[in-house]
Amino acid sequence: MPWRVSPSERDAGHRPDPFRVWLSEVMLQQTTVAAATGHFLRFLARWPDVHALARAPREAVLAEWAGLGYYARARNLHACANVVSRDLDGRFPETEKELRALPGIGAYTAAAIAAIAFDRPATVVDGNVERVMARLFAEAAPLPGVKPQLRAHAERLTPQSRAGDYAQAVMDLGATICTPRNPACGLCPWRTPCAARASGTQLDLPARAPKPAKPVRRGVAYVAHDPRGRVLTVTRPDDGLLGGMRALPSSDWTEAGGSAPPLAIDWRPVGEVRHTFTHFHLVLKVMAAKARALPADCGEAMAPDAALRAMPSVFAKALRLALEDLQRTGSD
Template identity: 60%
Template sequence: MEPDELARSMLGWYDRHRRVLPWRAPAGRTADPYHVWLSEIMLQQTTVVTVGPYFQELLRRWPTVADLAAADLDAVLHAWAGLGYYARARNLHKCARVVADGHGGRFPDNEQELRQLPGIGAYTAAAVAAIAFDRRATVLDGNVERVMARLFAVEEPLPASKEKLRALADTITPDRRPGDYAQAVMDLGATVCTPRKPKCPRCPWHDGCAARAAGIAESLPRKTPKAEKPTRRGTAFWLLNPEGAVLLRRRPESGLLGGMIEVPSGDWLERPAQSLAAASVQAPFAASWRLLPGLVRHTFTHFHLELQVAAARLGAGDGDGWMRADGIWVPVDRLSEHAVPTVMRKVVRHALGSIGVPE
């Protein structure tokens, strides 16, 4: 099949089978650039099913990019909690401010200018340019990589083959309806050309697919084996004041979970679990710490984490030095009001499960 024929058949398939998604404009209507950008940032390394409710809630709270730009960062981080990869939320807020303040509340309509905005890389710039502005742009996400690897029977493993797949995808990207075409290939990868048991008879590119003809479609794309994730260990400190409030603090702006609220914890390093005496050196306050039974486990993109939890409660005899502790004291029943990431929610559940809600 020739490139023009491939594009036409894909668009025809899309007109019949397009998915209905909260951020997708109805057929024949122009997509809102704000909706497209917001959804694409949220969909990075997150599934459509997971993103749907978050997208609708963010849009309810901040209907325009100007509204999002004017929002408090902590409110945005709190609304994002549970999606992970919190640097995306910080860049989302930063980008909204740049668009509102530097571009009059309008997103640039081309890839080059879009890539100058915070948090927008090659994929997102192409997606927004194509879907929101109908600019010819080659959109390459995981679904599109899989479709191209199979269509052209590319056996070189990812990520080394990424640029080759991008070049092949570019040969098919049409000048007419490039936004619909981009969404069509992504839909195809999500619903037909799936990682396991692809539904080849339902594919509009069935006759032109080299991998299907060779009987190797399900084995593509090949991927370079990932190195085993290391395990880091640390200690979280669950400290209650005489009033029963727990100490929280903000993590450094840069680095993992930057700017998020945490139950204070020490360094997370690849080492055996520390003794309580050694770990207490990094405690936020001098107290009679005790280790709670069990561990909190969480997995990030590049490592596993195991946290032991040390707990203490200050009494009237401990003086009022706790009032000057680095952080904020939050009643346990108001923890949900703060932007606490998933791993720290696990710490909270672990502590409450071990010692209960303070009186």
């Protein structure tokens, strides 16, 4: 992983860069390593340190984040970079308490930065660590209620030295050996003390409380294009879902959906797209139309390729659907 410093590199005098540790940990929240790696490398190529990231326009940071989801992370990332660059001379604090005072850094991220970047004896608990602890100690109570017990186990095992190596090792153990469906118990260094393995319950742990069904919301996305092929885009309000992101004009997302379109032109339906957020499913009807002009007071006209790169997945899906329909039908 490009953000890691191995034990042998540490022995040679290399130390983790707190900027890289912070960036990787923010990206890895709710995101797989495979999905985060490319974004991480592109971020570093454009903004190699916290000062460069702080100087970047927020819209550029949000656009580069497109595809990772959970876009509040990108807004907080930029806000945090500004604080560290402006107020802390580019130096990240070393303690969990100080780190948690920064925008977007919660308990997990603060512990990860403190342990991995500064070798502080901080307890890092993510989903992988929870699974390892639940099996190691055969905690049968379901998540999320059992989280305090799992954290207590993790705290007791956290060493006073090489806490960063330990934290990464336990997370890797959960990600590669103590996996959810097919744990490789025979390869596990903790196979002997593992209570779940001894009782044959490892596949049942951690238990999870039933989740309520997600509601379905509906909305309309509008794709207006001008004779030059540019499409109308808007910036979503900061205080809502996908706040600050480049988007297509759309209705509110409610159970019924629907609202007045942004322009009084001849709209036609081209299909619908579906997208799942953390707390609901979205069905978005896509309407398309050609306009003689795209008024500046309605948004910004962008080339489709640039718009696709800047938009979160749900709006990129809608725009692709409209562009495919236009190419297929040749409609004006």
